[in-house]
Amino acid sequence: MAEKGNTAYASLLRERGLKATPQRLQLLALLSRAKRPVSIPELQAGAEGGGMDTATFYRGLETLTAATLVRKVDLRHGHTDYELMENGKHHHHLVCTICGHIEKFTWCPDNKLRKQILKQTKGFTGLDDHSLEFFGVCKKCA
Numbered sequence: 001m002a003e004k005g006n007t008a009y010a011s012l013l014r015e016r017g018l019k020a021t022p023q024r025l026q027l028l029a030l031l032s033r034a035k036r037p038v039s040i041p042e043l044q045a046g047a048e049g050g051g052m053d054t055a056t057f058y059r060g061l062e063t064l065t066a067a068t069l070v071r072k073v074d075l076r077h078g079h080t081d082y083e084l085m086e087n088g089k090h091h092h093h094l095v096c097t098i099c100g101h102i103e104k105f106t107w108c109p110d111n112k113l114r115k116q117i118l119k120q121t122k123g124f125t126g127l128d129d130h131s132l133e134f135f136g137v138c139k140k141c142a
């Protein structure tokens with residue numbers, strides 16, 4: 001997929017009521033370039049000229065996550081990874097526990113699963129979001 005220009009990211013931010021600051025635009029461009037979930041240190045390494053410190057990265061990513069432009073992913077790396085939501089759609093991951101290879105899968109059981117869970121829970125009346133990652137061994141490592 002071609003990388004979106006700053007204009008496209010700027011309008012995405014504005015659609016969500018956010019100012020298109022250079023920092024937010026940079027974060028979106030870095031995440032788009034990564035094409036996979038990445039950690040803050042990985043994002044910092046890809047940033048030209050540095051500039052942003054860890055706290056700034058963190059705050060920026062929190063804002064973009066709250067605006068549903070970015071999604072947090074737990075790949076069992078001991079840190080949070082961040083991934084761009086392409087066209088507003090989320091996906092899930094298969095992770096190789098040996099080499100770390102990541103594969104995306106777009107099928108999401110959310111609707112069916114949510115109904116089942118809400119039927120069974122006594123403590124919740126609604127559910128907003130979910131994470132779904134699978135861990136196994138890839139073809140190369142098998």
Ligand SMILES: [Zn+2]
Pocket residue numbers: 037038039075077079080081
């Ligand atoms: Zn990671």
Ligand SMILES: [Zn+2]
Pocket residue numbers: 096097098099100101137138139140141
């Ligand atoms: Zn592997």
Ligand SMILES: [Zn+2]
Pocket residue numbers: 090091092107108109110130132
């Ligand atoms: Zn899902």
